[in-house]
Amino acid sequence: MGKIQSKLNKIPLIGKIIMLLLFIVTIILIYSESLSTTLKQNYLNQLTETANYNNSIIHGELKDKQTTLQQIASFIEDSPNMVSRENMQKLSEISKQINLKRIGIIYPDKRVFVTDNLGQQSIYLDDIGIFFEKSLKDKESITRIEKDKIDDSGAIIVMSIPLKNNNGELKGILFATYDVNTLRNFMTLDIFNGKGYSIIMNSKGEKLITSLTALKLDSESNNIFYNLERINSSNKDIIERMKADVEANKSGIIQFNLYEKMYMSYQPLGIDDLYILTVIPKNIIENQYNILMKSTYFLCIGLSVALFIIMMNIIFNEKRKKRLLENITYVDKVTGGYSYEKFLLEYKKKQKNNNRKKAFIILDIDNFKLINDIFGYNIGNMVLKDVWKIIYDNLKQNGIFARKYADKYSIMIFFDKEEEIIEFVDKVIKDIEQVNIIKREKFRIVPSIGIYILENNDEKIDQIENYAIMASRTIKNRYDVYYSFYYNKLESIIIEKKNMTDSIYQALENKSFIPYFQPKFDAKTKKIVGAEALIRWQKEDGSFVSPAKFIPIAEEVGIIAEIDKYMFEAVCKQQYIWKTKGLKILPISVNLSRNKLYNANFIDEYMSILSKYKLEPKDIQFEITEGTLYTEEKIGEKIIMTLKNLGFDILIDDFGVGYSSISMIRDINATEMKIDKSFIDDTSERGKALTNYVIKIAEVIGMKTVAEGVETKEQYEFLLKHNCDIIQGYYFAKPMPAKEYEKFL
Template structure:
């Protein structure tokens, strides 16, 4: 029992210190940011957004805001923020005696970390972050006793409540039930807090015994406390506490290091678990704590060498654990460690961060050596025999940062950049990528687009253009495709290539798809109300939208609300959807057709190109991918392929549309082989609705209006 109490006391002390260092590190970073800003930046939302977005990306902050003296400002996600509470605003901006300093406060379940911005000697605004709370929660969640950890103030009020339901109270003193004779314990806790001392005691709550350990954080009047049931503490705590010390040591190292005031018995205890603290218990190799120590030493003594930092993980590792079992997953991780040992030998170092995430650092002379190493590494990892025996192929995605000058570079910054590179290729067919300034700029542009997308949708900046589809035989417009454009006040007209892929990643495409669909319904309804001779309009449906459970009822409800006649809206699905789950697809298509929609396959030939696989699907239209025509129709083979596709589609009673047609030669060939419709610049580019109406009806518009 005595050892259990000692273990928890050490854990509490170290984790409390780590939390303090986390806050101080964030304060220092935000203070540096505040030095780069003045009153003009605060009043300029665009400039503020650029500065804080870049800063958040570079240093891993989830939330940063800049506010003026009225408490109004903008966050790094582009959202407007307003501090309406007078007390809170005074705290953020700083008041008499603390101008220029940083405070932490608690408001609306957020720990606010804020730094005043000064123009000369005058305060002109403030930088705010809630990243501190996220970091603290993250620190707690990494510990074995995380559900028993909490932050309290000097009156015992819970600033951050523990995760365990049995001890989630508003004030820690409520845990000391009178019936369990806890009066002496309450007095001891009160006196310790009053004198700003650490302490450990045991008490009972409803008959169950608990260990309470607490230590001052040095932040406001806050204490970090662990409230652990003795039954939980009686487990093998030597191993548990080793893990905690290892993790805490890592935090202390990367946040500039501190000198721990530990008594002789604590020092002796730490020496006993140092080996465990620096080793990954699964692989037997160095853990991330030791990796950071060794890597920074390596960088400091070899400043003239080039180093590559690599960050990689396994795609769908959870699936491997779930299907093949956790033991197989563990053996795969050990296989990766053994592979790294074999490849790096004594020329580099590596560690497993957590789960399936690994990092490595090694010197190189030529960049081609880095690529050779990565290819060899990925090939050896994916040659894991246990999964190959089941014919399961898995992917490993790696990001690389190459540093030619390590003088001003620490390992944390290098790994962060490698991580950014890795994230840029997730869910793609590219298995590794290098970090570059261009990649960083691309990520910032992506972030900028994400920051603006909500307001752009609300302000109607997304506009619908219509591109006509011509019937070849009659040379008349018989249909149109709706294509979205972004009319940005700052950047002008943006094409879909600049934002669609981003929206697909963050799922905003669902809202944009629905928005465009409703706009098309508005156009058709307007034509009907004005007595125009309407034609069908096709609308693109993203795979993400397709798999939404409310997709069919949502689109059907909108169509019915605008009272659009059947077969005047065509839904275009990308070719890939048709081969991922044919059973579900067939059911959805049949349901859509009962609601009067025309269904088509878009971009056919871009990926799978198998008419045999779609012969049983209830599809009305097949659109040949523009790739067929962008590369030109050269030679008999190209012509034979296109002709066979159109011939087979006709046999399946599908209409055919060739998109991306640009030349008369292509048009004549498609007419010869019996293609039904053509869409492309050979006839017209996508047009604003008003221009399309003029093209479609011309002089008839005046007749319709009359």
């Protein structure tokens, strides 16, 4: 040791400095080489992560369209006339809702019916077999067509599904066209500062679509494999490897020669045989490496200080890029909280590492689309942020959550006692109601919440989320219950509801719904003054399905609006028949459900039906429940005013069982108030006093009163004594078919 120290002392200072410099330069060069390799790998990792992100976006977009097409196929196959105007109208509406160019049906004889003209005209395509080869072989497919032959426009993506009859034989093809530019918008991301681009191809290498920044190749061929081999023969072995991976449905990264050296990540899209390619020039990585080497020489001159500065700069840039990538992938752009992808990552960690009991909660907002339609997307996004903040403030450290999409939030809460879940949910509901009171005028923000308590830590996220969704669906669009727990029999109940929903649609198509008419009588003169139309569902065997069984489900799934329209036209048609017979036309009231108040466009449709049957607004009355007015007061006022200005009478149904205020009833300015049967049945002194009070309220604000469910002479005499205007009930007449009601005219 002493000898070594002695030798070092003999070395001049300049020698020591040179040795130190050589040592530093060597360390820096070794480190730089190692760093360049790491940097290259990081870029390749980022390429893979970006490809994954692109994949998830494009997969989600195409999968949503494919799933919708499958759902459409399920009901189109059962339709006697697949291209009926009603079917094509539905398909046209769906096409607009999900941003498709068109939806169409192809028959085996190559006739094509499309939503462009609602199936009124067929189009003949002689090369159907080329573009729908898989569907003709009983498979779903996604194909690119360079020219839309239906309207002679540009390139389109065609998604097709075979349609079969009950014997499993091909009866046609359901297809949807998706504008290439629309899908391209999802692919046009800022990949590696705009230098990278994406391509979607099939397993044969045929290009379907490219992002806007993709290089244009001087080739008439649309095949990726062929073009890469043609441009540079050195790509042949690489392309063969890529073909093998594609055939085996594998992912990979290759380096190939185009006009310059490039890196390409290829991944199966998970739909049909499609692959997504993400491409970046190799010089992006090389340029970074060259900059690093120049910095290395500078560091050699500047020694350790310059080295420290450069290294800190590199570390900072890496962290910034990582944060940027995490922001893209893991931050929800609307709320600023976790994205759903980040939620899933955190969920996996917490599922194993947290020993407390766990519950999965799904929360969404009823009729959220209505908020966007009325108040605009800015207000809609404010509501989403408010709800996110409410969940955040109440959940604190007791769980994780994220907005999944639209107005749907996924929440995992940790608890020791189930009361903690109820306390959390009740507080969230209460706070959401405050959002309504403070900022949203008279519009109520109503959540639907489904809760599933995990039985163990090994349950799959898809399954527990499905359980929570099932629970939330049981109380969707109800205004007296805001949350529900999953229980074992719930799945069978959901299936039963689905079967009933299908039966309702079938009943509408088969015209199995018929109106019954319950007459209304002037309380003093006992003369008939009109009737209420009540829906009856008569099955083929002559039996009836109780409205109590199907009306709540129709309201829950949104079919009630179609039933309303069906009944309106049925009543108008019957009024017209009586009118042509020379019978007296008395006003008949029909229900106007909550769904109709979402869109005033129904008024034009109803007026057209009224004109079709040569009737006037005075011949039809609309009944709106008190509960509907309470939940949708702002919209209700506008639509009711429009209907009254057109000449329709408005009746407030079920008065006394809802939540409305007297001032609201006054502002609605309805024509008649229908006293609910529960008041009429209460013959106690207190009950009679309340009924009398309701009649007097109507008198004060200038409305007539209609007593529903009057069944006894005592009830009738009491109502007559207290100046009730109109009587409806079994005491005078029960609901009856049109032929029996006709005798009263």
